[in-house]
Amino acid sequence: MEFSKKDFNEWYNEVVEKSGLVDKRYPVKGMNVWLPYGWAIARRIDELLRELMFSFNHEEVYFPLLIPKDQFAKEEEHIRGFGGEVFWVEKGGDSPLDIPLALRPTSETAMYPLFSLWIRTHGDLPLKIFQIVNVFRYETKQTRVFLRVREIHFFEAHTCHRSYEEAENQIKEDREIWKIFCDRLALPYILNKRPDWDKFAGADYTIAADTIMPSGRPLQIGTMHNYRQNFSRAYNIMFLDENGNRDYVHQTTFGISERVIGAIVGVHGDDRGLILPPDIAPYQVVIIPIVGEDKERIIEESKRLFLEIGGKYRVKLDDRDNYTPGYKFYDWELRGVPLRIELGPRDLKNNVLTVARRDTLERITVPRDRCIEEIGKILHDIQENLKKRAWNNMEDLVERAESLEEIAKSQKVNLIHWCGSEECARRIDQETGKNVLGIPIERDGTPGRCAVCGKETKNICYVGKSY
Amino acid sequence: MEFSKKDFNEWYNEVVEKSGLVDKRYPVKGMNVWLPYGWAIARRIDELLRELMFSFNHEEVYFPLLIPKDQFAKEEEHIRGFGGEVFWVEKGGDSPLDIPLALRPTSETAMYPLFSLWIRTHGDLPLKIFQIVNVFRYETKQTRVFLRVREIHFFEAHTCHRSYEEAENQIKEDREIWKIFCDRLALPYILNKRPDWDKFAGADYTIAADTIMPSGRPLQIGTMHNYRQNFSRAYNIMFLDENGNRDYVHQTTFGISERVIGAIVGVHGDDRGLILPPDIAPYQVVIIPIVGEDKERIIEESKRLFLEIGGKYRVKLDDRDNYTPGYKFYDWELRGVPLRIELGPRDLKNNVLTVARRDTLERITVPRDRCIEEIGKILHDIQENLKKRAWNNMEDLVERAESLEEIAKSQKVNLIHWCGSEECARRIDQETGKNVLGIPIERDGTPGRCAVCGKETKNICYVGKSY
Numbered sequence: 035m036e037f038s039k040k041d042f043n044e045w046y047n048e049v050v051e052k053s054g055l056v057d058k059r060y061p062v063k064g065m066n067v068w069l070p071y072g073w074a075i076a077r078r079i080d081e082l083l084r085e086l087m088f089s090f091n092h093e094e095v096y097f098p099l100l101i102p103k104d105q106f107a108k109e110e111e112h113i114r115g116f117g118g119e120v121f122w123v124e125k126g127g128d129s130p131l132d133i134p135l136a137l138r139p140t141s142e143t144a145m146y147p148l149f150s151l152w153i154r155t156h157g158d159l160p161l162k163i164f165q166i167v168n169v170f171r172y173e174t175k176q177t178r179v180f181l182r183v184r185e186i187h188f189f190e191a192h193t194c195h196r197s198y199e200e201a202e203n204q205i206k207e208d209r210e211i212w213k214i215f216c217d218r219l220a221l222p223y224i225l226n227k228r229p230d231w232d233k234f235a236g237a238d239y240t241i242a243a244d245t246i247m248p249s250g251r252p253l254q255i256g257t258m259h260n261y262r263q264n265f266s267r268a269y270n271i272m273f274l275d276e277n278g279n280r281d282y283v284h285q286t287t288f289g290i291s292e293r294v295i296g297a298i299v300g301v302h303g304d305d306r307g308l309i310l311p312p313d314i315a316p317y318q319v320v321i322i323p324i325v326g327e328d329k330e331r332i333i334e335e336s337k338r339l340f341l342e343i344g345g346k347y348r349v350k351l352d353d354r355d356n357y358t359p360g361y362k363f364y365d366w367e368l369r370g371v372p373l374r375i376e377l378g379p380r381d382l383k384n385n386v387l388t389v390a391r392r393d394t395l396e397r398i399t400v401p402r403d404r405c406i407e408e409i410g411k412i413l414h415d416i417q418e419n420l421k422k423r424a425w426n427n428m429e430d431l432v433e434r435a436e437s438l439e440e441i442a443k444s445q446k447v448n449l450i451h452w453c454g455s456e457e458c459a460r461r462i463d464q465e466t467g468k469n470v471l472g473i474p475i476e477r478d479g480t481p482g483r484c485a486v487c488g489k490e491t492k493n494i495c496y497v498g499k500s501y
Numbered sequence: 502m503e504f505s506k507k508d509f510n511e512w513y514n515e516v517v518e519k520s521g522l523v524d525k526r527y528p529v530k531g532m533n534v535w536l537p538y539g540w541a542i543a544r545r546i547d548e549l550l551r552e553l554m555f556s557f558n559h560e561e562v563y564f565p566l567l568i569p570k571d572q573f574a575k576e577e578e579h580i581r582g583f584g585g586e587v588f589w590v591e592k593g594g595d596s597p598l599d600i601p602l603a604l605r606p607t608s609e610t611a612m613y614p615l616f617s618l619w620i621r622t623h624g625d626l627p628l629k630i631f632q633i634v635n636v637f638r639y640e641t642k643q644t645r646v647f648l649r650v651r652e653i654h655f656f657e658a659h660t661c662h663r664s665y666e667e668a669e670n671q672i673k674e675d676r677e678i679w680k681i682f683c684d685r686l687a688l689p690y691i692l693n694k695r696p697d698w699d700k701f702a703g704a705d706y707t708i709a710a711d712t713i714m715p716s717g718r719p720l721q722i723g724t725m726h727n728y729r730q731n732f733s734r735a736y737n738i739m740f741l742d743e744n745g746n747r748d749y750v751h752q753t754t755f756g757i758s759e760r761v762i763g764a765i766v767g768v769h770g771d772d773r774g775l776i777l778p779p780d781i782a783p784y785q786v787v788i789i790p791i792v793g794e795d796k797e798r799i800i801e802e803s804k805r806l807f808l809e810i811g812g813k814y815r816v817k818l819d820d821r822d823n824y825t826p827g828y829k830f831y832d833w834e835l836r837g838v839p840l841r842i843e844l845g846p847r848d849l850k851n852n853v854l855t856v857a858r859r860d861t862l863e864r865i866t867v868p869r870d871r872c873i874e875e876i877g878k879i880l881h882d883i884q885e886n887l888k889k890r891a892w893n894n895m896e897d898l899v900e901r902a903e904s905l906e907e908i909a910k911s912q913k914v915n916l917i918h919w920c921g922s923e924e925c926a927r928r929i930d931q932e933t934g935k936n937v938l939g940i941p942i943e944r945d946g947t948p949g950r951c952a953v954c955g956k957e958t959k960n961i962c963y964v965g966k967s968y
Binding site for chain 1: 528566615
C-alpha cells in the first residue's frame with residue numbers, strides 16, 4: 035500500500051482497488067464493476083440478511099426495475115424528494131414510450147399499487163416482504179466507491195400493519211435485526227431520529243443508523259422509516275377489520291445499502307489493507323505452504339489440512355507455484371483474510387501450525403491435532419476483537435462541543451446540546467459545514483444549553499460532516 | 502384449476518398465476534412481479550448454476566446495468582441485431598445526459614472494454630467469468646410469463662482464450678455443464694447449431710438448446726456462442742503470447758434465462774398444477790397433519806417429524822388451523838411439492854407415514870422409523886421419473902416429415918431432411934409458419950431428400966414454430 039490510513043481518502047481509494055473489490059474504470063460515472071472478491075463479500079452480506087429476514091417471517095420478492103411516471107408521482111413528498119435524481123427511460127428501440135419509466139431509486143412506488151391488490155382484510159396483515167436489488171440515483175455530487183454511487187446494491191424491507199402500534203413494533207423488530215446484523219459485520223453505530231427536514235421523502239419519521247469513518251465523518255448505513263398512512267392513502271391500500279370497518283394500512287420500511295461494505299473497509303482496515311470480520315469474509319483462513327527441502331510433503335500436508343478444515347471453515351489453499359510466501363502474505367493481508375496458516379518444515383516436525391491473526395498481526399502456535407477447535411476459537415476472538423475495537427474507535431471519534439466555534443474547530447463528530455430548532459441547525463450547517471444527525475434514540479440527554487442559541491434543553495444530538 | 506393441460510396456453514397462464522409464481526398485474530407490459538414462491542425457485546436455480554460454474558473454475562462478477570451508446574455500438578453486427586430492442590436512458594433528473602445509456606440487453610458491450618484492460622499476456626488467460634443479472638429487451642411481440650418478457654432474469658458466462666481450439670474446448674465444457682444442469686431440472690433438450698441467419702448477433706456460430714413444450718412448439722432455453730475474434734477485434738482485447746507476439750483473444754459465451762422456469766412449468770405440470778423436480782423445489786416435502794380426535798398429539802408428532810426430516814430435506818409443515826386437509830392437498834399439489842406426508846391417527850397407531858408422490862399421485866406407506874432413508878429414495882425416484890417422462894414426451898412431440906405439406910399439417914416439431922439452403926428454409930417459414938432450428942449436433946443424418954427442394958442430402962434438421 036502506498037498510502038497510510040492517516041490519509042484516509044487516498045488510503046480508501048487505494049485499498050478498494052488494490053484488494054480487488056471493484057474496478058472503477060467502467061466508463062459511466064459512479065458505476066463500478068464488482069470484481070469476484072468484492073462481489074463475494076456483497077453476496078455473503080446478502081445471504082446473512084436473507085437468513086435473518088426469513089427467521090423474522092419476511093418473504094423475499096422481486097419487483098420490476100421500471101416504474102411508470104404516473105405511479106411514481108402519486109405521493110407528493112416522495113416525488114418532490116426523489117424526482118431530481120431519477121434516471122428516465124423514454125425510448126424503446128427508436129420509438130418514444132407512451133409513458134416515461136423511472137429506474138427505481140427505491141421501490142415504494144413499484145410495490146404499493148400491487149399491495150392495494152394483495153391486501154383485502156386484516157387476515158392479509160401483517161404483510162412483510164423484502165427484496166435485494168440495485169437502485170439508481172442520478173448523483174450530481176462527487177461519487178466515491180460504495181459511499182456515493184449511481185447504481186446502488188440495496189436491501190429494502192416493506193411492511194403493512196393494522197395499526198400505528200403494530201408498525202411501531204415492526205420498527206422495534208427492525209432495530210433487533212439491525213443489531214444482530216451489525217454484530218456480524220463488527221460495525222458500531224448510533225441510531226438517530228432524523229430532524230423532520232432530513233427524513234425520508236414521504237415518511238412520518240426516519241431513524242437512521244450512522245457509523246463514523248476514521249476521517250471523522252458520519253456515514254449513514256441503514257434506515258428505518260415509519261410511513262404511518264402517508265403512502266397507503268396515496269396508493270389506496272386498505273383493509274377490512276374484524277368489525278367490518280375499512281381503514282388504510284400503516285407502513286414501515288427498512289433499508290440497507292452497499293455503504294456497509296464501505297464502512298467495513300474504512301472502519302476495520304489498516305495500513306496493510308482490508309481486515310474482514312470472519313463472519314462475512316469470503317475466505318476465513320488462507321493456508322500458505324512454506325516449501326523448503328521437503329516440498330512434496332509440505333504440499334501434500336497442506337492439501338490434507340485444507341480438506342480437514344475446509345469442511346468447517348471457508349478456506350483458501352494458496353499453492354501458486356510462481357509466487358514467494360512473502361508475496362502471498364502481503365497479498366492476503368491486503369485482502370483482509372482474518373487468519374493465515376503457514377505450514378513449513380519446522381511446523382511439520384513439531385506437529386504444530388503457525389497461525390497469524392490479521393487483526394492484531396500476532397503469530398500463534400497451535401497444536402496440529404487440535405487445530406479445528408483452536409481455529410474456531412481464534413476466529414471467534416477476531417470477530418469480537420474487531421467489534422470491540424471498532425466501538426472504541428467510534429467513541430474516540432466523538433467530541434463534546436459547547437459552541438459553534440468548538441464544532442467548527444473539531445475534526446470529529448460532535449455531541450452537543452441542541453434546542454431542536456431548524457434555525458440553530460441551519461446555523462451549524464452554514465458556519466461549520468456540519469449537519470445535525472438528529473436525536474440519538476438510545477441515549478438520554480442531561481440538561482444543558484444549546485450550543486448555538488444557548489437556550490436550556492435536555493436534547494442532545496450528534497453533528498458531523500456527513501458522507 | 503379451471504383449464505386442462507390440453508388447452509395449453511390457457512392452462513399455462515392459469516398455473517403460473519394460481520401457484521404463486523408471479524403477479525402479472527404490474528402496470529408495465531412484459532414486466533411481472535416475482536412472488537415469494539416463484540422467486541424461491543429462481544434463486545434455487547441461480548444457486549445451482551453458481552455451484553456448477555465455481556466447480557468449473559468460473560468467477561462471479563457484477564457489471565453495471567447501463568452501457569454508453571458509443572461502447573454499445575462498437576461491434577457492427579451486434580448493434581444491428583440488438584439496436585431495435587434496447588431501452589434507452591437519455592435523462593437524469595431534468596437534465597439530458599451527455600450520452601444515451603442502454604439498459605443491458607446482454608453484457609458483451611459492458612464487459613469487453615474492461616477485458617481489454619484486464620488482459621495483457623497469456624498468463625491472464627483463460628478468463629472465465631459469469632454474472633446473474635436482469636437484462637432488458639423492448640419486445641414488441643406479445644409477451645408471456647417467463648417465455649417472452651421485457652425484464653429477463655439471466656445468467657451469462659463470458660470467456661477469453663488464446664486460440665480457437667481452446668475456445669472450442671470451452672464450448673465442450675459448456676455442454677457438459679448444460680447436461681448436468683438440465684438433469685437437475687429434469688428437462689430434455691436438443692442441441693441445434695443455428696443457421697447463420699439466426700445466430701447471435703456478432704457470433705461466429707451459435708449452438709442453442711431447444712426443448713419442446715406440450716403445445717408442440719420449440720422453446721430455446723440456453724445458448725452457447727463461439728465469437729472467434731469478432732468482439733476482441735472491435736474492443737481491442739489482445740494478449741502477448743510466449744513468443745512475444747500479440748494477438749486478439751478468442752471468446753465464447755454461454756447464456757441461460759428464466760425461460761427454463763417456463764419450461765419446468767410446461768414440461769412437467771399436469772391438470773392439478775405444477776410438478777417441481779425435487780432438486781430445485783423450494784419445498785421437497787410438505788407435512789399435513791390430519792387432525793382427528795387426538796389433535797394435540799398429531800400436531801406434536803408432526804412437529805417432531807418436521808424437525809427430524811427438516812435437517813435433511815427442504816420441508817414445510819402446514820399446520821394452518823383454518824384450512825381443511827383437503828384444501829391443503831389441493832394447494833400443495835397446485836404448487837408442485839414433490840412429496841406430501843399425511844400424518845393422521847391411524848398412521849400414528851401403525852407407526853407409519855402415508856406419503857403421496859406428486860408425479861404419479863401414488864400413495865405409499867412408509868415405516869416411521871425408516872422414513873428419512875425412504876423419503877430420500879422416493880425423492881430420487883421422482884427426480885429420475887420426471888426426467889425420463891419428459892424425455893419420452895419430447896420424443897412424442899417430434900414427427901418425421903417429408904414435404905412442406907406434411908410440415909404444415911403437423912402440430913408438432915418435425916424432423917426433416919434439409920439441403921441447408923436459406924431459400925428452402927425461407928419457404929418452410931412462409932408456407933408452414935415453422936422455422937428451421939438448425940442442424941442437431943448430437944445426431945447424425947442418414948441420406949435422404951430435402952423436404953422442400955428434393956435435393957439429396959445427409960443434413961437432418963428440426964423445424965417448429967418457436968416461442
